[in-house]
Amino acid sequence: MHTGVFFHPLFSKKEWPIIGNKFRRFPELLQDLLKLSRIQLFAPPEATSQLLSKVHTLQFLTDVQEEWYYQGAALSAGGSVEACEKVFTGELQNAFVFSVAAGHHAGPSYGWGGTYLSCSGPAVFNLREKYGRKKVAIIDTDAHHGDGTRAIFSGDPLTLHACFCSESLTEEDGSKICVDTIGQLSDNEYLEKIRSHFSTLVEKFEPEIIIHLMGHDTCKGDYGDRGLSPSFFPRAVEELKSLAEKICGGRLVVISMGGAKAELAENIIPQVIKTLAQRNEKEA
Numbered sequence: 001m002h003t004g005v006f007f008h009p010l011f012s013k014k015e016w017p018i019i020g021n022k023f024r025r026f027p028e029l030l031q032d033l034l035k036l037s038r039i040q041l042f043a044p045p046e047a048t049s050q051l052l053s054k055v056h057t058l059q060f061l062t063d064v065q066e067e068w069y070y071q072g073a074a075l076s077a078g079g080s081v082e083a084c085e086k087v088f089t090g091e092l093q094n095a096f097v098f099s100v101a102a103g104h105h106a107g108p109s110y111g112w113g114g115t116y117l118s119c120s121g122p123a124v125f126n127l128r129e130k131y132g133r134k135k136v137a138i139i140d141t142d143a144h145h146g147d148g149t150r151a152i153f154s155g156d157p158l159t160l161h162a163c164f165c166s167e168s169l170t171e172e173d174g175s176k177i178c179v180d181t182i183g184q185l186s187d188n189e190y191l192e193k194i195r196s197h198f199s200t201l202v203e204k205f206e207p208e209i210i211i212h213l214m215g216h217d218t219c220k221g222d223y224g225d226r227g228l229s230p231s232f233f234p235r236a237v238e239e240l241k242s243l244a245e246k247i248c249g250g251r252l253v254v255i256s257m258g259g260a261k262a263e264l265a266e267n268i269i270p271q272v273i274k275t276l277a278q279r280n281e282k283e284a
């Protein structure tokens with residue numbers, strides 16, 4: 001089965017809030033990878049207002065629709081929706097979604113920090129609308145607290161939200177946790193935190209799909225620097241991919257979040273896509 005890559009040409013044509021034009025060399029930079037028959041490129045559609053209104057208030061949507069970055073945000077949300085649906089139904093094995101002006105700081109009635117529509121919210125609501133009350137696990141390894149995602153899924157025991165940020169806490173019935181990653185960590189130390197805090201939890205939770213909100217702002221030299229090296233990111237995705245293979249048929253969708261350094265995006269993202277597309281041992 002294929003790995004889907006969701007990228008719209010508009011993403012490389014503007015200076016987006018916070019992340020700038022870090023995708024300026026995409027998708028050309030993926031040319032060699034895209035020649036592999038296991039990787040398929042999709043230009044996402046905009047998420048519909050009908051679906052977005054399940055997650056965001058009408059007043060907030062009306063305000064965001066007037067902003068210059070709306071189309072980018074709606075295409076990012078649309079890519080997330082389509083990727084999660086194709087992976088859920090088995091049309092794709094897993095997927096990587098490029099995202100601009102959308103992500104984890106967008107809550108029901110607000111958006112900030114460069115993100116003005118939710119990506120995971122519409123994706124999960126779409127799955128629920130079409131396929132019933134499915135369990136979903138979201139892991140957020142951006143440097144910052146995913147306040148918007150947390151607010152959208154608050155009170156929803158079917159969505160596990162594990163956010164790696166600056167504090168340690170467990171909320172509600174244990175389906176909402178934050179893991180402290182403050183300070184400078186080695187790649188191995190961060191990976192160990194994923195294993196001990198997320199992997200064990202997700203094995204008990206038994207979701208049908210895992211969504212990874214992957215910021216590279218945590219990389220050395222970017223604005224949320226946690227001391228991580230570029231090779232941490234494919235290793236983290238490898239870890240989540242094995243976990244997904246073990247518990248949910250390999251269904252994993254990685255969505256890009258923060259990080260503004262183009263050279264880091266150019267280094268990290270192709271490695272992550274390559275990792276997603278690598279055959280697992282059973283298939284080989």
Ligand SMILES: [Zn+2]
Pocket residue numbers: 142143144215217224258259
């Ligand atoms: Zn961030």
Ligand SMILES: [Zn+2]
Pocket residue numbers: 144145146163164165166167177178179
């Ligand atoms: Zn958090």
